[in-house]
Amino acid sequence: MMNSIEDRISSYLQWNRPVTVVVDDHRLPVIGLMVNSQIYIPLKAYFQALNQKLVAQGFNVSGDYLGDQFEFTLGTKTLRINGISFPLDQAPFGSNQEIYVSAAFVAVLTRHTYEWAESDRLILFLPLDDANFEVSIAEFPPFSVLPKQFLHKDLGGDGHIPTLFWANAPKETKSFAVMLGDEHPIAAGYSYWNILGLPASATGVAAKDDLSRLTQRSYRGVAPMQSSGYHEYLFYIFALDEAKVATTGALNTIDDAKRVFHGHILDVGIYPTFAML
Known part of the structure; x- marks a missing residue:
């Protein structure tokens, strides 16, 4: 007791x-x-x-x-x-x-x-707005409330994958990593989506793309905790100086990714959205 x-x-x-x-x-x-x-x-x-x-x-x-x-x-x-x-x-x-x-x-x-x-x-x-490395999403503007179809199915959503684009990445970029972090204190930066080793020629990702070989954690929609207010979800695009950065184990949080990518990050593009129950 x-x-x-x-x-x-x-x-x-x-x-x-x-x-x-x-x-x-x-x-x-x-x-x-x-x-x-x-x-x-x-x-x-x-x-x-x-x-x-x-x-x-x-x-x-x-x-x-x-x-x-x-x-x-x-x-x-x-x-x-x-x-x-x-x-x-x-x-x-x-x-x-x-x-x-x-x-x-x-x-x-x-x-x-x-x-x-x-x-x-x-x-x-x-x-x-001060960022040089620009990220955009086709289905919703930055700082908006995430449409229901991008929530997890357990919360009444559809788990749809949004369509991401990016531009003005550093010329020295050898690969990209895509992650989606929850910045609410309860979530502690948990990542809902991990794609590693996208080629330097990539300028976006979409639901139609076959990324199974590069996907460490598949996107199934975000799931904010009930009655905890807005969760800020940040789509991260890491521009890296190596074609393949060695990882051991899963990257469960954005902090995990920053530790693993340390010394290899040329720039980071970010796109914010919010969701709550």
């Missing part, structure tokens, strides 16, 4: 401790919050780091981020960008001192991807 209680306390502390937030190499002076594994970002501090302004009038907040007009209301689950609504996983909350929003909120609004570093309890935001 004692072990069970200790395990529960340990789990609670794991998912309910402060979080360090870094955006564009700026460590925010205000900590982020983690509540039951969901991360909340201090929006005012985040915008100050990006030299952007917010206007808060009571419960209504608005602003202009690099030409995009946005607005939202505290306590509601809708973010409007240029008049288009994006459904939020959690309602923003706060006071005159600070406003807290979900990680997905700031990712969508500022077009930043994020990665979770459990060992440092740090969430790192990087701008997608």
Whole structure:
């Protein structure tokens, strides 16, 4: 019984401790919050780091981020960008001192991807639009909610494989690796799709392609945990300097891949999307 209680306390502390937030190499002076594994970002501090302004009038907040007009209301689950609504996983909350929003909120609004570093309890935001190595997907735009057909069949989806394209890879590239990571703290970077050893001439992958020889883990659709908010799914395209990088065992997470590919990564293309139950 004692072990069970200790395990529960340990789990609670794991998912309910402060979080360090870094955006564009700026460590925010205000900590982020983690509540039951969901991360909340201090929006005012985040915008100050990006030299952007917010206007808060009571419960209504608005602003202009690099030409995009946005607005939202505290306590509601809708973010409007240029008049288009994006459904939020959690309602923003706060006071005159600070406003807290979900990680997905700031990712969508500022077009930043994020990665979770459990060992440092740090969430790192990087701008997608600064990337030279470009990735695109035919079926849905970046920072959108993943269409149902790409979810796992156990969750009512179809497990369809999306159509990926990439461009502007480094000229020295000898091969590509494709992976799909779940950056939610619960998932710890678990990879849903591993393709290794694509030739340097490759510019994309599609469902019609016969990649069985190169596929270490087949794509069957993502499966976010219920009631855990949005999971950010990042499609990774690793441009590598060797035709075949030696691997031992399965690459279960994106961190596994980065360790195995260490010293061989020329560039990484990323494409973000979100899903939740």
